[in-house]
Amino acid sequence: MTDALLTRLRDELGRGSVLTDPDVTASYRHDMMPLAPHGAPLAVVLPADTAQVQAVVRACAAAGVPIVPRGAGSGLSGAANAVDGCVVLVLTKLNEIIEVDADNRLAVVQPGVVNLDLRHAVEKHGLFYPPDPSSYDWCTIGGNLATNAGGLCCVKYGVTTDSVLGLDVVLADGELLRTGRRTVKGVAGYDLTKLFIGSEGTLGVITRATLALRPLPQAPSTLVAAFGATAAAGAAVSRVVREGIVPSLMEIMDATSISAVEQHLNTSLGAEAGCAALLICQSDSGGEVARRELAAIEQVCRDSGADLVHTTEDLAEGQLLLAARRVVLTALEVYGSWLTDDVCVPRTRIAELLTGCARISEECGLRIAVVGHAGDGNMHPTIVYDPSSADEFARAHRAFDEILALALGMGGTITGEHGVGKVKREWLAREIGPVGLRAHRAIKAALDPANLFNPGSMFSLD
Amino acid sequence: MTDALLTRLRDELGRGSVLTDPDVTASYRHDMMPLAPHGAPLAVVLPADTAQVQAVVRACAAAGVPIVPRGAGSGLSGAANAVDGCVVLVLTKLNEIIEVDADNRLAVVQPGVVNLDLRHAVEKHGLFYPPDPSSYDWCTIGGNLATNAGGLCCVKYGVTTDSVLGLDVVLADGELLRTGRRTVKGVAGYDLTKLFIGSEGTLGVITRATLALRPLPQAPSTLVAAFGATAAAGAAVSRVVREGIVPSLMEIMDATSISAVEQHLNTSLGAEAGCAALLICQSDSGGEVARRELAAIEQVCRDSGADLVHTTEDLAEGQLLLAARRVVLTALEVYGSWLTDDVCVPRTRIAELLTGCARISEECGLRIAVVGHAGDGNMHPTIVYDPSSADEFARAHRAFDEILALALGMGGTITGEHGVGKVKREWLAREIGPVGLRAHRAIKAALDPANLFNPGSMFSLD
Structure with missing residues (x-):
């Protein structure tokens, strides 16, 4: 049966586009989320056009073999993870x-x-x-x-x-x-x-x-503000929202993130001076408007108790400041492996989330760095752990779950942008409730009655 | 059977919220679209809260009586039109x-x-x-x-x-x-x-x-530009889009609209001087930015061949200019009843649509005024006809359909914002094709298996 399917796939796509060697297919088994389960695919296929995708779908449907579609594999929810015996459908050749x-x-x-x-x-x-x-x-x-x-x-x-x-x-x-x-x-x-x-x-x-x-927007101007207290940074975010200022970027880093980046880049961002949180904001409105927007944010930051606010129109300096934010996950690798969570809370409750994550960090005995898109309330608490220790892995998993419970309890969601995938299935059920789950199952059954596509991901059918 | 339903509805909602007198229910039978069919409801119900809505849905589901939900009735597609024997579910009491x-x-x-x-x-x-x-x-x-x-x-x-x-x-x-x-x-x-x-x-x-x-945006500044040729106005819209200017409003009126408004308001908008199209634009960016945005639009209009461009920061004057746009449908009533269509085309093809509507007007022997949201390509060609003449009504219907065909042929859609309802069902099928229609039916069957809600609207089940 599976032999017949492989033969048909090779006929349709050409031998080179149907991979079955386990050493080769291994790299297509999972995305970047270590907590999500993954199986061993029957084959990995790389169609070259829409007609070939249709051929793969028809062949797998006829054989009753599930399909897991996949892009580059940068996902953080295990949504693209293989299930045992599936065909992983890689779309990277359709790149025009x-x-x-x-x-x-x-x-x-x-x-x-x-x-x-x-x-x-x-x-x-x-x-x-x-x-x-x-x-x-x-x-x-x-x-x-x-x-x-x-x-x-x-x-x-x-x-x-x-x-x-x-x-x-x-x-x-x-x-x-x-x-x-x-x-x-x-x-x-x-x-x-x-x-x-x-x-x-x-x-x-x-x-x-x-x-x-x-x-295309104007080249961005950048502001960075350092706060001695998490609550002050949270208050600044709330006030920016409240005052109707719309920056093109508004990121937050907590003390743990700041320390990691300082160590990684061998630079000072103020951790020693007691910096508890950094806000990095940009305006891409250009000229006078950008100056006005950042001046308004600067005022809000100072009023909220920022220890230091620095603004620059220099593009390279702005990129350097933003690089500190972008490098957080890499920087954390000096301490161990990272596991990044993804919750979104009302923008007024960011400080509470940071405080809650600090408590979870203490309780679980693991470092948790919080970075995120403060302007949206979309936070990425990132847990550092030693993957070779079963105990640390278990604690990391517990911290991951506790962060989700914390966000839900604050009127937030279990995922702001990474998705549900194979890692937050049970949490989706909890967030949307039984009526929501029934609606999901009904739509899935309507469009994919044989449960061909990505079975078991996002929610279970029963 | 229906008596039992009415009794149950009265028990759940109170007698005053269940209307059955045909003289009273008549005003709930249809929306503002004269071409769409409408039937006679069994009853019109006005629930006061969500629990009462649930009670109505359960009662109708049990009785197998269809429900047509309805708001104020301002729709322009017949989506809220009653079908024979249905319950019209009016949501206006849930107004908190x-x-x-x-x-x-x-x-x-x-x-x-x-x-x-x-x-x-x-x-x-x-x-x-x-x-x-x-x-x-x-x-x-x-x-x-x-x-x-x-x-x-x-x-x-x-x-x-x-x-x-x-x-x-x-x-x-x-x-x-x-x-x-x-x-x-x-x-x-x-x-x-x-x-x-x-x-x-x-x-x-x-x-x-x-x-x-x-x-809340800033108070708007307003620009009005008059063009001697439709193509020039269309070119101006395209260039505004191309140059990356984003006004907060960008409306167009054709020569027929302009004449009607001139007559209605007893004012001159330039029709006698050969004005073929007016563009009305606003910026709500405020101050220097608004001035810069409108100056850029003014330059584009002049470069595209505008005969006259006038800009004002005066709020009252701006409202007056916009009132000319808002009054078009009322102004057309001096000529007869109006039937407004709703298509959306690529923004580069607005002039073509205006020209096409002028041709259809000539062929059908009916006045067609085109107004619309030029910045989106969302146009409302409005056909004027005498509803007491069966022949004019038939020609109006033909013109309505020809405008839809014209827009589809230009890579547009049959509805930019009014919807499909009971007036464009066959056109929806034409636009989305058999695969799209099957997907619609599957989703409808998944969420409303007994076809309880608004049956026959938007698309047919077979």
């Missing part, structure tokens, strides 16, 4: 930027295009594709669509779903569904586009996307 | 603004809240709810959600779906589904919020919404 229509501010792309490559391609036309997950230099648009990825820009420009006009999706019966449109507005029928975005490969395989682009 | 959380920039509202009332309520907190359909002084948020309503603001602030964080929805089994969240970001599960938005009452009844608010 088909069209950039500058006059209508849109691009048509295949799912395997790397986020950064798209950004560069549209920049040449004076245009901007906002979603910028931290892995933007290697993650693919297909993965961004499947997880409704966010990033640092969201505070001003929204998440992936806010930049998508339409999709081509291969359904479980192998048919090609076209959703959405090329126009800016459109309400013809259900919003299937946004249903597939964030569905984490459980409903179909996206093979093409029409993306809305924005005018 | 439950919460305005200024610190987290969100509001929680019931569906019967009038759009303008919400706008005023949040303005007091320095906040802004962007969606502004033309009927904003009487349409309700529930109807806005059901149709994913747009308006004049969309060019800068998006449509209704872009301002919604979460919903409470009564499902076909009477259970209450909670979708979404209160946080800015969140990807826990399928995006059911955006699936219900724009589903036109076919999947459930929205009884509460959590809405994202924005900082």
